[in-house]
Amino acid sequence: MPRRWITTVRPALLGLVGLLAAACTTDADVAPAWEVPGTGTPANFPAPVYAASQNPPTREAFELGRTLFYDPLLSRTGDISCGSCHQQFVAFAHQDHRLSHGVDNLLGTRNAPALQNLRWRSEFLWDGGAKNLETMPLAPLTSPVEMDETLENVLRKLNAAPRYVDQFEQVYGRRPIDSQQLLRALAQFTASLTSSNSRYDHYARHEAGGTLAANELRGLEILRQKCSPCHAGELFTDETYRNNGLDRTFAADSGRAHITGRPQDVGRFQVPSLRNVALTAPYMHDGRLQTLRQVLDHYSDGMVESGTLDAQFRRAGRGPGITLSETEKTDLLAFLHTLTDPTFIQDQRLAEGR
Amino acid sequence: MKTRFFSRFSLPLLAASTLLASCNKNDSAPEPGSLAIEIDHLVGNTPLKLNTGTYTNGLGQPFTVSTFNYYLSNIKLGKADGTEYAEPESYRLIKESDTSTKTFTLENVPAGDYTSLSFTIGVDSARNVAGAQTGALDPTNGMFWSWNSGYIYTKLEGSSPAAGGNQQLLFHIGGFKSPNNTIRIASPSLNGAVLQVRKDRTPAVHLAADVQKMFTGPHVIDFSKLSNTMGGSNSVLVADNQAVGMFRVDHVHAN
Numbered sequence: 001m002p003r004r005w006i007t008t009v010r011p012a013l014l015g016l017v018g019l020l021a022a023a024c025t026t027d028a029d030v031a032p033a034w035e036v037p038g039t040g041t042p043a044n045f046p047a048p049v050y051a052a053s054q055n056p057p058t059r060e061a062f063e064l065g066r067t068l069f070y071d072p073l074l075s076r077t078g079d080i081s082c083g084s085c086h087q088q089f090v091a092f093a094h095q096d097h098r099l100s101h102g103v104d105n106l107l108g109t110r111n112a113p114a115l116q117n118l119r120w121r122s123e124f125l126w127d128g129g130a131k132n133l134e135t136m137p138l139a140p141l142t143s144p145v146e147m148d149e150t151l152e153n154v155l156r157k158l159n160a161a162p163r164y165v166d167q168f169e170q171v172y173g174r175r176p177i178d179s180q181q182l183l184r185a186l187a188q189f190t191a192s193l194t195s196s197n198s199r200y201d202h203y204a205r206h207e208a209g210g211t212l213a214a215n216e217l218r219g220l221e222i223l224r225q226k227c228s229p230c231h232a233g234e235l236f237t238d239e240t241y242r243n244n245g246l247d248r249t250f251a252a253d254s255g256r257a258h259i260t261g262r263p264q265d266v267g268r269f270q271v272p273s274l275r276n277v278a279l280t281a282p283y284m285h286d287g288r289l290q291t292l293r294q295v296l297d298h299y300s301d302g303m304v305e306s307g308t309l310d311a312q313f314r315r316a317g318r319g320p321g322i323t324l325s326e327t328e329k330t331d332l333l334a335f336l337h338t339l340t341d342p343t344f345i346q347d348q349r350l351a352e353g354r
Numbered sequence: 355m356k357t358r359f360f361s362r363f364s365l366p367l368l369a370a371s372t373l374l375a376s377c378n379k380n381d382s383a384p385e386p387g388s389l390a391i392e393i394d395h396l397v398g399n400t401p402l403k404l405n406t407g408t409y410t411n412g413l414g415q416p417f418t419v420s421t422f423n424y425y426l427s428n429i430k431l432g433k434a435d436g437t438e439y440a441e442p443e444s445y446r447l448i449k450e451s452d453t454s455t456k457t458f459t460l461e462n463v464p465a466g467d468y469t470s471l472s473f474t475i476g477v478d479s480a481r482n483v484a485g486a487q488t489g490a491l492d493p494t495n496g497m498f499w500s501w502n503s504g505y506i507y508t509k510l511e512g513s514s515p516a517a518g519g520n521q522q523l524l525f526h527i528g529g530f531k532s533p534n535n536t537i538r539i540a541s542p543s544l545n546g547a548v549l550q551v552r553k554d555r556t557p558a559v560h561l562a563a564d565v566q567k568m569f570t571g572p573h574v575i576d577f578s579k580l581s582n583t584m585g586g587s588n589s590v591l592v593a594d595n596q597a598v599g600m601f602r603v604d605h606v607h608a609n
């Protein structure tokens with residue numbers, strides 16, 4: 001009975017209930033049928049890359065992963081957690097931060113991306129260097145300008161914390177905690193971050209509440225015409241690596257070439273999803289653009305030439321870019337806001353433990 | 355029919371049938387045996403000694419070695435008739451610093467006469483992109499790149515006065531994507547020896563892995579030009595060298 005109720009109730013209510021309930025009881029007391037989020041495939045999504053069967057979600061493992069995600073113990077200095085740079089209320093991006101902030105106030109070199117629909121991704125990070133959801137956290141964990149920790153030391157710290165040793169043993173049936181347990185527990189949480197309840201999604205699935213206004217529909221049409229094939233499909237990315245004309249040279253960050261070593265990949269970065277894009281400012285791999293309006297202006301008139309500039313942006317008789325009228329920009333902006341998923345950012349199951 | 359028979363009758367009968375089976379060769383495959391492998395690390399003809407030993411590469415440039423680790427995976431044993439036994443879950447991290455890793459045994463090898471041996475130097479591409487692994491493939495072994503995820507197949511570190519800057523040698527060989535795939539298969543000749551694997555017989559193959567062969571072969575490595583590689587085209591040069599001559603079968607004990 002409670003399970004039915006929870007899955008059909010409107011998202012805002014769920015958040016409210018969660019908050020109210022939190023005041024005096026634990027999760028388990030409030031909602032015994034509380035399910036791990038993000039285990040299924042939304043009707044308008046393709047098949048996932050990281051199927052639930054690869055790491056079958058259980059509430060215990062998911063909660064352990066969530067605890068780890070929000071635990072600053074994972075950093076060398078004990079004050080930076082995954083959640084420090086990936087905040088739920090902005091779709092697990094980092095609000096107002098151009099670049100990631102790591103230990104000792106060190107600045108990273110790239111903008112912390114939104115974490116959403118990771119089950120559908122085969123390559124991670126702006127340059128695609130991480131190739132599996134389970135091993136991806138090793139990059140921020142060991143980056144000297146992010147968490148600056150070693151995997152061995154994280155395991156030492158976890159194994160020295162009786163609470164973790166018990167919790168891991170409960171989930172994996174053995175001790176001590178090893179790296180596979182740690183990474184798979186984290187993946188239980190990161191794989192659960194499915195954002196599929198924006199107004200656009202309701203529209204795409206012909207569900208109640210799925211009405212788009214005329215300008216939003218025009219915006220969708222423009223997006224499908226002019227922003228494809230890069231921001232294609234229901235995930236609004238084709239996961240390719242492209243140079244979108246930000247700079248003439250890429251001395252500071254060669255992007256995809258950092259991984260492949262190929263000169264043709266210099267200045268290419270992975271096309272990000274547009275889901276929740278209205279929440280995830282600032283934009284671009286280095287967070288240089290503050291607003292979506294600036295992003296559109298960049299695409300229409302701000303691009304610069306370089307050797308690896310993507311062919312999609314070539315225009316006959318003028319500089320590179322996407323030709324967009326003022327009205328088209330307004331319509332596009334209207335549509336982009338329909339990709340915001342309030343359920344996702346308010347889902348108490350994804351929030352830091354209380 | 356047979357299972358029915360077994361389930362209905364009691365132990366004495368079972369025992370009797372086992373006795374019978376041992377006379378009837380066609381009834382079941384012979385019991386499996388095992389194969390021992392022992393690896394010696396050399397530099398040329400000299401046993402490798404970490405930190406203290408000084409060696410020279412093909413160009414006469416002196417060097418020392420502080421770390422020598424590599425993956426030896428997907429071991430296959432071939433018979434004269436062309437059939438092959440592939441060891442399942444065949445991943446081992448061999449480390450000069452840990453003697454116990456240099457001797458190991460393949461268990462449950464089907465009995466037979468094996469005339470060839472091959473293995474991967476490195477880790478197959480599937481495991482490079484698989485999820486979190488344990489055992490030899492556990493990332494805590496320090497053989498996994500986090501920023502460009504995948505395994506370091508061979509890690510050789512040391513120093514050479516010929517190398518520029520801090521004189522460090524840092525050869526981290528890895529990568530599985532074309533054109534910088536460094537996965538290599540080695541098939542060192544058994545030199546005519548036959549590995550007779552039987553239930554009560556564990557032949558032993560003594561392999562020699564020659565560090566120097568990383569720097570000689572198809573590509574002569576000049577430390578003044580290449581002393582630091584972590585994947586990429588320079589790693590391919592070293593991998594090509596490794597494939598050609600790093601491993602040889604020193605001798606085989608029939609046991």
